[in-house]
Amino acid sequence: MVLELAAVSKRYGRRSALADVSLAIPPGAALGLLGPNGAGKTTTLRLLLGFTRPSQGVVSLRGLRPTDPAARRGVAYLPERLCLPARMTVHGFLKLHGTLAGLAGAGLAREIDAGLALTGLADRADDRLGGLSKGLAQRVGFAQALLGEPGLLLLDEPTSGLDPLGVRDARDWILAARARGASVLVSSHVLSEVERTCDHVAILNQGRVAAQGLLAEVLRPGESLEDAFVRCVRS
């Protein structure tokens, strides 16, 4: 498994954020992590990145503990609340993240150029990040996430702030990553996008897994993902 949570619970003081959650993504699969606000989606991503530790259970990323930096090699992350350093240029920011991802020299320059072209930022390379609109900033977030063709993408509300064209572009980038064999975890409220980009879904409700499996397994006959979501959350 590319990533796995086994019987994971996470408590913040007396509040339970996750309770006995087990999830896994096989190589090349794309999991849509769904749930209402406060269901535990972002906590799940934080656990996978080693930002926080489970109160119980085991989390593994590429077979390693997420706190081990080696586990995050080839892993891309796009947070929901994207905070970009305002003073940096788009190019400088991508160079920093490319370097941290292990790229160097001509390979790094090639990846940056490719990322800028892919995300439509080629003519904004020298712009300061602080001057970008939310949509453009989200494109920069995607560009940094896609540097170096990562094997695993962890995306938290990836279409946040994007216009309809941007939403379509984001979908294409995710599908392209999948086509070259990358695994993807998308945490999102936009069910239609999850339906189009993911083959697995997990629905969290109040910190517990209400349903998970292949999209076709979770949906009942004639049911849309929205119907399944409402059924799981309301039940």
Next chain:
Amino acid sequence: MSANSRPFFVLAREALGDALRRRLVLVIAVASLLSLLVVDSCTSCGSATIVRNGQSVAMPEIAGFSALAVAIACGLWTLILAGALASDHLAEPLADGSAGLVLARPVGRGSFALARLAGALVIALGSGGVLLIGAGCLLHARQGLPWPPLIAAFGASAAGAVTVGALAMAASLQLPRIATLLLLLMGVAGVAAANFAGLFGAQLGGLAGLVDGYGPPLVSSIAFALREWIAPTAVPGNALALGLRHGVWMLASAMLLVHAFRRAELD
């Protein structure tokens, strides 16, 4: 640069860039300049006669003591600056969320924390170094004091700055900034007071004795480095013991910072 050390240097360069862009740096530059002007004014008096215990003492005879006081003040400025800059240089990117993207990369938390510390220290040591060297040049030119001891004094000041900066940064992971700054000022003042008392031959007991004997030798090591300036007056201590104490405190404070950051829960 090896592949393993590259992230540290890249992050340290970023941390330095962040530190340079802070408004506090402008305040530091102005304060350093004003301090140099004060030193310039203090060292320009070379022919006065001072009466001490009813006896006239020529200015050059006490020049070493006044120069030592100036150098210690410069050293303390460096320490406070290192602590003040470090007190939010890690906490700020954590609070605004910008650290998350970096720490999602294959970057160890230890590398990140130490790179942020390095960025803050370069500014503090740069300012402290300019001040100390500027003061040293003036003292050398006007009062004939030898300048080589200043190198050791700067080394002592830098070692103290690493300790103070790392401890302030570690504290900032748990405390609000104002509490960290208060703790920093109280800590440096407490150690400096104990060191001064020890330098003047006071028999210290209890906590003050422990701080002077085993704490970071923030002031005593600077004074020891400049002992040549006040010869034949003796300065207690020896170079090896002071160096070892600095080494142990630097290592321990850096390890504490890394440990505290590894335990921290990030948003």
